[in-house]
Amino acid sequence: MFVSRIQITAAVLAVLPSVAPAEEAPVDLVVSTLEWPPYTGSHLPGEGAASEVLRAAIAAETPEAEVEIRFLPWNRAVALARDSEAVHAYFPGYDCTHEEGFVSSAPFGASVLGFAEPRPHPLNWRVLEDLSGLPLKFGTVLGYRNTKAFDDMVAQGALQVLSAKDDVTNLRRLLAGRVDAVVIDQRVMRYLVRTEPSLWAQKIRIGFNAKPLAEQPLHVCFKDDAKGRELRDRFDRGLASLDQKGAMIDAYIQREFQ
Template identity: 40%
Template sequence: MLMRFFLFLLHAVLCVSLSVPVFAAEKTVVLASLNWPPYTGTELPGQGASAEVVRAAFNAVGYDVEIRIFPWVRAFNEARHNLDVAGYFPEYKSVEREKYFLFSDRIGKSVIGLVERSSAPVHWDEVADLKKYLVGVVRGYVNTASFDSMVKAGEIRVDESVSDLFNLRKVLAGRVDMAVADINLFNYLSNSDEQLSSRKGELSVNPHLLGINDMHVCFRNGRTGEKLMKAFNAGLQLIDVNGIQQAYFNELYENISK
């Protein structure tokens, strides 16, 4: 009888020890992202402002988050093809992306502008006015619907780079007339990149903004993605998205300026 009791106890312990890692794995979400400061990046505190928002929202509903930073194109492909990765962020909404992903509620806003040489400002009123210029863009990025549709139609000439930093350096060197960039990203790179900061004032944001985009987490289409998106959206309702992002920016820029 005593032996049977010990065998039962051993079986129970083994069942519990085996079930705990499985449960923990189910409560950890793996997401892909890219180096896109100050929103995401390997060298940023907490991996960036958007990463802090995503982590807080998931934590609020009992999930842990693992964020893997890749070059942009790989981040997208990891989220689309690697079943260990549930999605990626931050992303703007687009019809093309909605073929493969479910978009969460808003995790922040991105103000999109055109960075130009201060000595050669561009005057434009409508997107069509940009046809006569060469515009720097990042390969694979969504920008704004009107701009992207004209680029796709071949009506606006663009020069592609692999990153925003390369784009801004091209503007500085006069290789392109302007570059599409998020304003917070431009401000961050203008203060943190040695080449740009040493020539601060030579680049500026055109006063006519290209647009304002909401940012989202993209979850892979399917039952699991839908479950995670619903949980994440519920978590977003429990946190102060704008407050977390603004507090992050305030501290980040204060440290950069020291």
């Protein structure tokens, strides 16, 4: 009897175990963020100090968990977390009220926010109202929240600002005399004047005002749904179990950049 090759092949395949295509393991936590060194950065060791704390907290609670961090400009990072079902959170946030529908983690660190200023011409002020009405222009970053008091005075026209796309641009403007001071995190300023080629040669000309605007807590902002709250609780439990969690950001900076 003649048996075709097609029939033989079909018979062989029928007795072989079926093998389904391998599926990629799902990512347990997807977070969006911005380039904000030394806290976050796609080019930094461990993707930044805050990213290392995030992964350590999740790993402490779920060692096998995988964390993916996506880097975008800040407004787009927040929008991605809001609009994409695949993204569970954004970070770091001061209060997680940039958009409705998010819940705040426990704070994993703090940001000292203040004024970068030209040396040797410091701002002399006790309360923000001391700066109101003066011929001063402050550099800010588009989409960033500063302090409520500062932002309220800007909205009222009591303080004048010139917004830029990032902190580096603001510091360049400070050196060029286009702004009188820059609202910036102290660690970010110190990192940038040491590592950014357009700044480090003139770093002696940039100081940080002795009076900070505020010390702002840093949070991971999770979606306010069942999955987001479960991930928030897992992060918070892991964070609470870490030794020296409050010093992890400074320890990272000292290890990587000192």
